[in-house]
Structures are given as structure tokens and as C-alpha cells.
Amino acid sequence: MKTVALVMIVKNEEKHLARCLRSVHKIVDDIVIVDTGSTDGTKSIAYSFGAKVFDFEWANDFSAARNYALMQSTCDWNLVLDADEYIVNDCKSIIRHFIETNERAIGRIKMVNEFIQNGERRYAQSYLSRLLPKGVTYVGKVHEQVDSPFPRQNIDVEVYHDGYVHTNKTERNLDLLLQELQQHPTDDYVLYQVGKQYKLLQQFNMAEKYFEESYRLVPLYASYRHSLVVDYLYTIIANRSFERGLQVIAAEQGRLDDSSDFHFACGLFYMDAIFYHMNQYVHLFPMIEKSFIRCLQIGETDQYDRVRGTGSFLAAYNLGVFYETTGQMERAIHFYEQSAHEGYEKASERLKTLKQ
Template identity: 50%
Template sequence: MKTLSLVMIARNEAETLARCLDSVYSLVDEIILVDTGSTDNTKEIARSYHAKVFDYTWNQHFAEARNYALEQSTSDWNLILDADEYISNECGETIRQFINGGNAIGRIKRIDKFMDKNGEAYAQCYISRIFPKGIVYEGRIHEQVQSNLSRKKLSVEVQHDGYYMKVKSDRNIPLLKLELEADPSDPYYHYQIAKEYKAIENHNLAYVHLQKAYQLITRKEIYAPNVIVNFLYAIIAVGKLEEGLGLIEREREFLHDFADFHFASGVYYLDLILGNTEKYIGLLPLIEQAYLQCLEIGETDRYDSVIGTGSYASLHNLGVFYEVTGNETKSRICYQKAAALNYQPSIQRL
């Protein structure tokens, strides 16, 4: 029977650490926590769960800290979680079957909580977090597992609210700049720093880096679809609306089954028409088509995506479209369907 360690790095995580450890304590054989300089009682909380706690001098490099933590593990397999994450489904048997079934990288589903203009929102992504001993990370920030082993999606669901609770751009942007100084041609770090700038509403810099990421991607990257969608939103945010038409046309076939792309296109068409109604009023039917396409695709795990683009959020936006174009019957039907999924903006709209 293979053994499994939870391996963590943490600093001043007393607020959320117990929640994380409660969710995983019964699933692992060992807990390793490497503390990078806490001034609260993070280490005491960890020890109360019988964790092995190690001190590490923070050197502005996440992969090196994680790899030091992995070196302390004595198990056959390692599970990586952060303190602002916690397992939210029954998955013990799934994990045990996976680690006893041969070497591979386990990708778990993470649900990220964030704020948008309508309030609380959620996005989902699959991340490599369960792997055999000996595998390490690379990258100063947004570090990645380095391995040629195959990746397998697992029915393990983790909630993450760290970026909802506090903005981390002050920490992340300088580290991302260092990565870009080392390799300005890496689209991944242009994409990541753009997300940080978007979070602090510096849309101009977000646009600059997304434009660069878009120019550099090969479309084989797992994150390439999200670069394109975020670039379209950046185009909207900075008002370079003419650019969006070409982008949508170029990427329509590549992203034909990605609800987030069609959702962003619907948002874009509305802004374009409102910006120059006389010129673009003929594109009005494309708004309806975009959201209908989202609903046809539905919610899927095929991409890292915002939850709701294939269901309630598209129903709501379609309801708004029908309302302002005078089709009250269709509008009400859309709002009712979204409200049945507990989407608060539609409940309020009704």
C-alpha cells in the first residue's frame, strides 16, 4: 500500500490553515509544513494536527521553497495544497486507487472564488497536485510540476478563496517581472502578470501583456484559450474595440466549443454596438447568437473556465438582451431559468 504526504508551504496562514488540514487530515499518512517566516500561530496550528514543521528562509522563489518541502516528505506520493485551499468532496477512495495504480500526475479540480461586477463568482481549473516522490517544481512563481509522466484528471475537488479574501499583486508582480526579465518570450508569465494587473484594475498594462502573450502562444499550451479570452476582455477594458472583430474571427474555429469565448464575444458585441450604434447596429443579432452558443455548449470540464458561462450567466445576459429589445416573454423565461439555478442578478431582475 502506497503512502501519501500532504506537503505545504505557508506564511501567516492561521486564518485558514485549520480548515485546510481538517479537510485532508484523514486522507494522508503524513503532513509536512514548511514555514517561510510566520509571525502568527501558523506553526502551532500545524503541530496540533501532528504535522512535521520546518523553517525555511524565504528567497522570493516558490519552486525552491516547494522543492525543499518535498525533500522533507517520507511518503511514496505527495499531495500539494495551499492553506487557502480545502478539499470539498468525498475523494479518499479516488486518491488511494490513483496512487496504487501506477505512476502518473493527478490533476485535481480547483474552484476559485472571486468578485466580478455581479458579486461573487467562481472559476474552475485542473491543476497537477498529486504525484510520486522525486518529482519537483520549476518557476519562481506560478510554479509548474516538471515531469514527462502522463496527466490524469481526478474526481478531487478543492475550494480556493485566497484571492477573494486578499489581493496578492504586491507580492506576485515583482516575482513575475523577474521571470519576464529572465525570459521575455515566455507567454505564460505575460499571461500571469496580466491577470495581476487586471486584479488591481491596471487595464492598460494587462492589455500590453495579454497582447504579448497572444502573439507568443502556439495554441498548444493548456492556457492558450484563456489567453485569448482574457485578451478580448482587455480589448474591451481599454476601448480598442476595433481589434476585437479580427480576434473573434481568427479564433472562432479554434474556440468553437469554449463557452467563455462566446460569452466574452457577447459582451464585446454589446460594447462595440453601444460605442458606434450607427456603424455596428447590424451586429445586434450576434449578441443573441453568442449566448445561445454558450448554452448549447453548456458547463464542461474541457477547459479552465468561469462557472456559469455555459448556464446561468449566459441565461441572465440573454434575458437582458431580450428585455432591452422588447421581448418580455423570452426575457422572463431566461431570468426564471437562471433564478432556478440561484443566480442572484436574475432573481433581482425578476
């Protein structure tokens, strides 16, 4: 029978580590934890779960630390998690079946990232390569990537990550990415990640600059291209670069017609363009309705990385706003009710106001 180890790198993670290890220790055969300089109780928690703990001197390179951790594993397969991530579904048999029936493949788990947007809790989900056969390693100083030609396969392992809510590592990540960009100035993926960090810092002019360059270089087949386009559009909205936005939408609407996140961003783009430049962009008004209706037609799928709700309650709520604004109250209430039924609190609050 093949074996699987949990492989982690940690530093000062006493607040999160036990939760992670509780979620996974009965699934794996071994736990390998590499500590990069903790000064709290991280190591003690690791030992309490029977982990093998190793020290590694931090060198501003996540791949170097991860690869060292992978070298310490003696198992056939390695499941890579971070301390602020934890498994939420019953997936032991799924992982076991995957490692027994595959040799030269990479397992992609569903990662659900919790974040705050406009004061609301949101959840973005993506599939990440985290179940690796022995010998597979990483490249990249930060936002490291699996370095392997093996095919990727999505598996039903769901992991939650709330690190974006509780900690802010953006400036650290940005420093490392800019160092990497000095060595690889035309790396479209690194350019994209730099843009993302500036977007998180709400430095939208800088974000747009790096997204633009990444967009110019990115291959059509790149796995992250969809996320780049969506992030680029949101940055364009923030900067009110509406003419550029129209160019990007025109170029991508055929390729991304099956993406609810793309059409959701388009709907918000049209709303903002009309709000700020009514005379210039009023002809786009019908596109608001079409965009959010298309979101609902697509629904919540795993075709792309996405924010939960863009194919359901968030799109329905925005249709409610559109119809309320245009005086179509029966339609507005219908879509507010649909959104509220799916658990969106803002829709419930709007319905209470309208029915008073």
C-alpha cells in the same frame, strides 16, 4: 500499499490553516509543512494536526520553497495544497485508487477559485497538477509549474480556494513575475501571468500589452491558451480596443467554438462595442443573441477552465436582458426564469420587477 503526504509551504496562515488540515488529514499518511517565516500561530496549528514542520528562509522563489518541502517528504506520492485551499468532496478512495494504479502520471485536481466581479461572488474552476509522484518538482519563481514529462490525468478531487477574496497578493506576485521576465523575456506563460496581475490591478492598458505579446508567442497546444484568449478579450473590452477584439474573435472562433467562456466574452464584447459605437458596430447586434445561445448549447463542461455560469445561469440572464431590451418580453421572462431557477439572484430580482 503506497503512501501519500500533504506537502505545503506557509507563512502567517493561522486564519486558514486549520480548515485546510481538517479537510485532508484523514486522507493522507503524513503532513509536511515548510514555514517561510511565520510570526503568528501557524506552527502551533500545524503541530496540533501532527505535521512535520520545517523552516525555510524565503528567497522570493515559490519553486525553491516547494521543492524544499517536497524533499522533506518520505512518501511515494505528494498532494500539494496551499493554506487557503480545502478539499470539499469525499475523495479518499479516489486518491488511493489513483496512487495505487499509477506510477508515472500527474493527478490534476479541480480547483474552484472564489472571486468578486462587479460586486458579485463568482467561481472559476480549473484543473491543476497537484498530486505528484515522488521526485517530481517545480519551476518558476511565482505561479510555479510542475516540471515533468509525465502525462496529466484529471481526478475527482474538488478543492475550494478563497484566497483571492480575503487577501491581495497581486503586487507581490507581479514583482516576482517581472523579475522572472527579465531573465526570460519571451516566455509566453510568464508574459500571460504578468498580464493577469495587471488585469487584477485594473491596469488594463498594461494588461493588454502583455496579453498581446503572450498571444503572439503562445503555441496552439498550450494548456493555458484558452484562458489567455478569454482574459485578453475581457481586457480588450475594458480598453474598448474593438477592432483588435474583432481580429482575435475571428482568429479563435473556430478553435474555441466549444468554449462557453469564449462565447460569453464574445457576447459581452458585442454589447459593449454597440453601446460605445452604435453606428460603427450595429451590424454585430445579432451576434449578441447567437453568442449567449451558443453558451447554453455548450452548457457547463470541464472541457476548459471556466467561470461557473457562463454555460448556464449567466448566459440565460444575459439573453433575458437582450430580449427585454428588444421588447421580446415573453422570451425575456423565459430566460430570466431559467436563470433564477439555477439560483442567480439578479434574475430573481429582475423577474420581481417585471411582474409587479
